[in-house]
Amino acid sequence: MADANLQVIFQQLEAEKSIDRDKLLEAIRTALESAARKSFHPKAEIVVEVDPASLTFKVFEIREVAEQVTDDTRQIPVEEAQAMNAEAVAGDRLKVPAEPKDFGRIAAQTAKQVIIQKLKDAERENVYDEFKQREGEMVTGVVKRVSHGNIIVSIGRADAVLPIREQSPRENFKPGDRIRAFLVEVDKSPRGPQVVLSRACPELVRALFELEVPEIYDGTVDIKGIAREAGNRTKIAVHSNDSNVDPVGACVGMKGSRVRAVVEELCGEKIDIVRWSDDPVEMCTNALNPADILDISVDDANGVILVVVPHDQLSLAIGKRGQNARLASKLMGWNIDIKSDVELTGEGSPDGKSQDKPAEDESGISGAEHPGTDAHGTVESENGPETSEGAAEPDTGAEEDCTDTETRGEG
Numbered sequence: 001m002a003d004a005n006l007q008v009i010f011q012q013l014e015a016e017k018s019i020d021r022d023k024l025l026e027a028i029r030t031a032l033e034s035a036a037r038k039s040f041h042p043k044a045e046i047v048v049e050v051d052p053a054s055l056t057f058k059v060f061e062i063r064e065v066a067e068q069v070t071d072d073t074r075q076i077p078v079e080e081a082q083a084m085n086a087e088a089v090a091g092d093r094l095k096v097p098a099e100p101k102d103f104g105r106i107a108a109q110t111a112k113q114v115i116i117q118k119l120k121d122a123e124r125e126n127v128y129d130e131f132k133q134r135e136g137e138m139v140t141g142v143v144k145r146v147s148h149g150n151i152i153v154s155i156g157r158a159d160a161v162l163p164i165r166e167q168s169p170r171e172n173f174k175p176g177d178r179i180r181a182f183l184v185e186v187d188k189s190p191r192g193p194q195v196v197l198s199r200a201c202p203e204l205v206r207a208l209f210e211l212e213v214p215e216i217y218d219g220t221v222d223i224k225g226i227a228r229e230a231g232n233r234t235k236i237a238v239h240s241n242d243s244n245v246d247p248v249g250a251c252v253g254m255k256g257s258r259v260r261a262v263v264e265e266l267c268g269e270k271i272d273i274v275r276w277s278d279d280p281v282e283m284c285t286n287a288l289n290p291a292d293i294l295d296i297s298v299d300d301a302n303g304v305i306l307v308v309v310p311h312d313q314l315s316l317a318i319g320k321r322g323q324n325a326r327l328a329s330k331l332m333g334w335n336i337d338i339k340s341d342v343e344l345t346g347e348g349s350p351d352g353k354s355q356d357k358p359a360e361d362e363s364g365i366s367g368a369e370h371p372g373t374d375a376h377g378t379v380e381s382e383n384g385p386e387t388s389e390g391a392a393e394p395d396t397g398a399e400e401d402c403t404d405t406e407t408r409g410e411g
Contacts, residue, residue: 023125025050027118032057034114039100041073047095060095127157128193132186138207139197143177153179153197160195168199169231170267180265182207200230205271208262209236215250222247224276227330231269235287235327237276248273272327280305280334287328291317294341304335311342 033048036059040046045062063076067090076096081088088094141155151162151173162181173179181197182204188194198204206223215221220242228234238247251273252259263271274286281296284305295308309317317338318325329336 023122024119025052027115027122029057030118031112031114032059036100040098043071043073045074046098059098059100061098063094063096065090065092065094124192128186128188131155131158131183131193131195134183135186136203137183138180138204138211139183140178140180141197143173143175143179145175146173151179153181155195155197158193158195160197162197162199166196166198166200168267168269170269171199171231180204180208200228202226202228202234205234205236205262205266208265209251209258212258212261213251213253215240215245215247220245221250222276225331227327229323229327231267233270233272233323233327234266235272235274235331237274237283237287237331239276248275274331280332283332284328284334284336287331288317288324288336288338291324293317302335303333304337305332307336307338308341308344309338311340314338314340 029048029050032050033046036048037044037046040061047060047062048057049060050057063074063081065078065081065088066075067078069075069077076094078088078090081092081094084096085094139155139160141153141160144152144154144159146152149164151167153160153162160181160183162179166184179199181199182201183195184198184201184203185196186193187196203226205226205228209223210217213221216223216238220240222239222241223236224239225237226234227236236251238251240247240250250258259271259273263269272289274289277283277286280298284296284307285293288307291309291313293307293309297306299306307317316324319327325336325338
C-alpha cells in the first residue's frame with residue numbers, strides 16, 4: 001500500500017524539521033503499524049515494512065504454519081503456506097501479506113497522531129545532540145522574557161535559561177537584548193532539552209579573551225588560571241609560549257583595546273591581568289600587584305604563604321573587603337596570610353601590638369574569615385589603585401547596573 005503524497009510529505013518534514021531520514025522512516029513505520037492493528041483481530045501479530053526508496057509500505061500478518069489449525073488468527077494451514085512458499089513446513093513462522101480493511105479515517109488519524117509524536121521526540125533528540133556537543137562553548141542569543149528572575153534566551157533551535165545563580169549582579173537584561181553566555185549544561189527532560197547558561201562563571205572570561213586575543217586563540221598565550229567574583233573583579237594569570245610575545249601586553253592590546261572589549265561585555269567588571277609563574281614567590285608578588293611586598297615566606301607543608309608588606313600598603317594588598325587577597329588566593333590555590341611590617345616587629349602601639357583591626361565587610365565578617373585574607377590586615381579605604389599588572393579599570397560606572405548595553409555579536 002502506498003500514499004501518492006507520502007514522498008512529498010516525507011521530503012517536506014525532513015527539510016523543515018531537520019530530522020534524520022532513518023528516524024523519520026522509523027516514525028512512519030511505527031505509526032502505520034499502530035494504525036493497521038486496528039483493522040485486524042487483537043491477537044493477530046502485525047508488522048509493517050517500508051521501502052526507503054519508494055516509501056511504499058506493506059502490511060504482513062505473522063502466522064505459524066500448522067498441520068491442524070486451532071487458532072485461525074495466528075496460524076495458517078500447511079497447504080496455504082506452501083502455496084506462498086514451497087519450502088514452508090509445520091512450525092515455521094510465515095509473513096502473510098495482508099491488506100488492511102477499512103483503513104479509513106480512524107486508522108489515518110491514529111497514524112497522524114503517532115507520526116506527530118514521533119517527530120517531536122526525534123526533533124527533541126536532535127536538538128539535545130546538537131547542544132550537548134556545544135557544552136563548554138560561548139553562545140549568542142536573544143532575551144525572550146524574564147520569569148521569576150530567570151532569563152529565557154533564544155539560542156536558535158532551543159530556548160535556554162540563565163538562572164539567577166548564574167547571573168552577574170551588575171547586569172540587567174530585558175526582552176530583545178542580545179546576550180553572550182557560556183553554555184554550562186544540557187540535560188534531557190520530558191519537555192525537551194534543558195539548556196543552562198552562565199554569565200558568572202570564570203569560563204566566560206576565558207572564552208571572551210579567546211575571542212578578542214588572537215594569541216590566546218592560536219595557543220601562543222595560555223590562560224593558566226582565572227579567579228572571579230562576578231560583577232566585581234576578575235584576576236587572570238597568563239603565560240607566553242613564545243619569548244618574543246609579552247602575554248600581558250597581548251591581552252591588554254593597543255591602548256587597552258582588547259581588555260576594554262572584555263570589560264565592556266562584562267558591564268564594567270574590573271579585570272587584573274598578571275604574569276603567571278610556577279615559582280610561588282614570584283607568582284604571589286604578581287597576583288598581589290600593585291602592592292609593594294617586603295618579604296614572602298612559603299610554607300609548603302601547610303599550603304600557606306606569609307606576605308609582609310609596608311604598613312601603609314596593607315589595605316592596598318588586602319583590597320576592598322579583602323577582595324584582592326581573596327582573588328589572589330583563588331588564583332594560586334594557596335592560603336595567603338598578609339601582615340604589615342609594623343605588626344610583625346611589634347611596633348606601632350605602646351603595648352607592642354598593631355593598631356590595625358580586621359576590616360569587616362557588609363555582613364560583619366572580618367578579613368580573617370574570608371578565604372585567602374588575613375585577620376591582621378585592615379581594609380581602611382576603598383581608594384587607591386586596586387588594579388594589578390596589566391589591569392584595565394576604565395570609568396564605566398562600576399556601581400550601576402548594566403542596562404541597554406550593546407553586546408557585540410559573533411558575526
